[in-house]
Amino acid sequence: MExxxxxIETMPREQLEAMQLDLIRKKVAxxxxxxxxxxxxxxxxxxxxxxxxSFEDFRxxxxxxxxDLRDNYPDGLFVRPYDELVRIHVSSGTTGRxxxxxxxxxxxxxxxxxxxxxxxxxxxxxxxxxxxxxxYGLFTGGLGIHYGSELVGATVLPISTGNTSRQIQLLQDLPxxxxxxxxxxxxxxxxxxxxxxxxxxxxxKLRRAIAGGEPWSESMRQKFQQRTGxxxxxxxxxxxxxxxxxxxxxxxDGLHVWADLCYMEILDDEGNPVPDGERGQIVVTMxxxxxxxxxxxxxxxxxxxxxxxxxxxxxxxxxxxxxxxSDDMLVVRGVNVFPSQIExxxxxxxxxxxxxxxxxxxxxxxxxxxxxxxxxxxxxxxxTAQVNQFTRKVSSRLKDILNIKADVRLVLPGTLERxxxxxxxxxxxxxxx
Amino acid sequence: xxxxxxxxxxxxxxNEPGRLAQVVAVLKECGINxxxxxxxxxxxxxxxxTIVQDPEGSFEKLRNKGVIVKxxxxxxxxxxDTPGSLMGAVDLFAAEGVNIEYGYAYTGRQKSAFFxxxxxxxxxxxxxxxxxxxxxxxxxx
Numbered sequence: 001m002e003x004x005x006x007x008i009e010t011m012p013r014e015q016l017e018a019m020q021l022d023l024i025r026k027k028v029a030x031x032x033x034x035x036x037x038x039x040x041x042x043x044x045x046x047x048x049x050x051x052x053x054s055f056e057d058f059r060x061x062x063x064x065x066x067x068d069l070r071d072n073y074p075d076g077l078f079v080r081p082y083d084e085l086v087r088i089h090v091s092s093g094t095t096g097r098x099x100x101x102x103x104x105x106x107x108x109x110x111x112x113x114x115x116x117x118x119x120x121x122x123x124x125x126x127x128x129x130x131x132x133x134x135x136y137g138l139f140t141g142g143l144g145i146h147y148g149s150e151l152v153g154a155t156v157l158p159i160s161t162g163n164t165s166r167q168i169q170l171l172q173d174l175p176x177x178x179x180x181x182x183x184x185x186x187x188x189x190x191x192x193x194x195x196x197x198x199x200x201x202x203x204x205k206l207r208r209a210i211a212g213g214e215p216w217s218e219s220m221r222q223k224f225q226q227r228t229g230x231x232x233x234x235x236x237x238x239x240x241x242x243x244x245x246x247x248x249x250x251x252x253d254g255l256h257v258w259a260d261l262c263y264m265e266i267l268d269d270e271g272n273p274v275p276d277g278e279r280g281q282i283v284v285t286m287x288x289x290x291x292x293x294x295x296x297x298x299x300x301x302x303x304x305x306x307x308x309x310x311x312x313x314x315x316x317x318x319x320x321x322x323x324x325x326s327d328d329m330l331v332v333r334g335v336n337v338f339p340s341q342i343e344x345x346x347x348x349x350x351x352x353x354x355x356x357x358x359x360x361x362x363x364x365x366x367x368x369x370x371x372x373x374x375x376x377x378x379x380x381x382x383x384t385a386q387v388n389q390f391t392r393k394v395s396s397r398l399k400d401i402l403n404i405k406a407d408v409r410l411v412l413p414g415t416l417e418r419x420x421x422x423x424x425x426x427x428x429x430x431x432x433x
Numbered sequence: 434x435x436x437x438x439x440x441x442x443x444x445x446x447x448n449e450p451g452r453l454a455q456v457v458a459v460l461k462e463c464g465i466n467x468x469x470x471x472x473x474x475x476x477x478x479x480x481x482x483t484i485v486q487d488p489e490g491s492f493e494k495l496r497n498k499g500v501i502v503k504x505x506x507x508x509x510x511x512x513x514d515t516p517g518s519l520m521g522a523v524d525l526f527a528a529e530g531v532n533i534e535y536g537y538a539y540t541g542r543q544k545s546a547f548f549x550x551x552x553x554x555x556x557x558x559x560x561x562x563x564x565x566x567x568x569x570x571x572x573x574x
Contacts, residue, residue: 382443387475409477412445412501
């Protein structure tokens with residue numbers, strides 16, 4: 001078993017936790033000094049940096065949430081000037097307001113290093129050839145994986161997402177050994193290979209894949225592996241952290257969360273830590289992040305953390321499969337979608353009533369989103385060409401806001417179920433078996 | 434004699450099995466007799482366009498039953514039972530820039546007509562009057 005940084009990756013838990021507490025205290029002191037937002041948060045509960053002597057003390061600091069990021073758009077939470085930044089990424093956010101994240105050179109280095117450790121743990125090295133099908137650009141997936149792969153010395157093909165026939169052509173023509181993409185895109189590539197008579201085992205050198213950006217299940221992974229002979233490793237991250245950050249090792253038994261970079265808490269609904277291995281809300285503190293620090297950030301994902309030593313020899317805690325969300329965010333084809341975004345688009349059209357229903361399905365593990373909206377009775381047109389044209393107008397506006405295509409269906413007034421109290425707008429029929 | 438505008442009822446029906454059957458049952462319940470009809474569909478719902486004897490009364494009855502119904506102006510061009518009898522009106526509209534959105538035929542006991550929906554009913558009627566092309570009146574249906 002190869003390591004990227006063996007000493008730190010195999011450090012005993014007590015030492016790691018001592019290091020974490022030290023980094024936490026330094027980060028809190030620094031942030032109290034330089035971040036008006038963070039100082040305000042501390043003062044709101046009567047804390048000063050001197051009060052933080054233990055993990056228990058640290059838990060008194062209020063959470064950061066996505067709405068803090070939104071309220072401080074675009075760069076209100078940055079604590080370094082643009083002079084010191086080398087990169088900006090932007091991710092989709094609620095109701096049309098994106099999240100902007102900034103990186104110093106050290107941030108980019110720590111990010112790449114986190115991935116290099118993970119890539120080494122799953123068996124990648126300079127001998128590998130990576131076809132990176134994550135989107136390049138504002139999305140963190142493309143460049144994150146790119147930098148990590150280059151750091152381990154692998155050859156990177158920055159193909160980005162889409163153009164599946166070219167993806168498959170290059171998979172055959174070049175010695176690609178690792179494919180990176182969202183689970184649904186990996187399945188799509190496998191489907192198209194089947195349809196066009198390409199055998200991944202015989203016609204390509206592909207042996208590993210890294211899947212991230214959207215949830216999938218263990219049984220989906222098993223199916224993919226059996227079907228293609230390609231071993232798939234999970235990846236977890238978020239643009240608020242840096243981007244994709246944590247990977248599974250060859251044991252495929254949870255994502256190694258580098259404890260010197262990230263202090264991850266798993267909490268119950270009252271904010272108390274759950275015992276190791278039990279599910280709860282993920283709360284993240286980035287210990288070495290410079291430009292855009294995160295302190296006790298409640299990302300909204302639910303999972304569990306295991307501190308038991310992995311069979312690969314690494315001692316850092318392992319994050320198990322993400323098993324849900326604590327808010328109403330949907331992940332559709334790797335893109336975060338909030339029902340409130342859809343609601344705001346519907347509100348732009350006086351022809352539509354506020355009743356809507358989002359239905360998610362995943363034929364062949366490719367997510368599809370159907371948005372049903374009711375016409376108001378007054379604006380109902382008996383000219384079908386006009387109705388179809390209007391449907392296209394709503395579709396295109398939704399695509400602008402969500403960055404993914406939705407199948408818009410305009411239905412008659414009174415068609416959709418009415419709810420007393422909290423409306424149930426989302427029907428998720430996706431099947432991950 | 435000036436041209437006639439006929440009131441058509443447009444009944445909206447979701448594209449689901451059994452929906453049309455429900456509407457037809459309501460029509461029967463209300464004692465509404467369809468003299469002519471046509472079915473159209475958009476991607477999500479269908480429209481039953483129909484000519485009935487008492488459009489105003491039928492409209493109220495249907496609305497009271499919770500049916501989504503709208504009134505639409507159409508024109509019934511009288512046609513003879515001979516080839517080419519529709520050509521006069523169609524050529525005229527083409528020449529004068531009146532757009533026909535849809536149409537459907539009606540064969541009555543005494544007279545036959547072609548019901549059309551145009552983008553400008555007033556202009557269409559004026560043109561038909563000018564050229565002496567007969568339109569069907571509500572009483573003649």
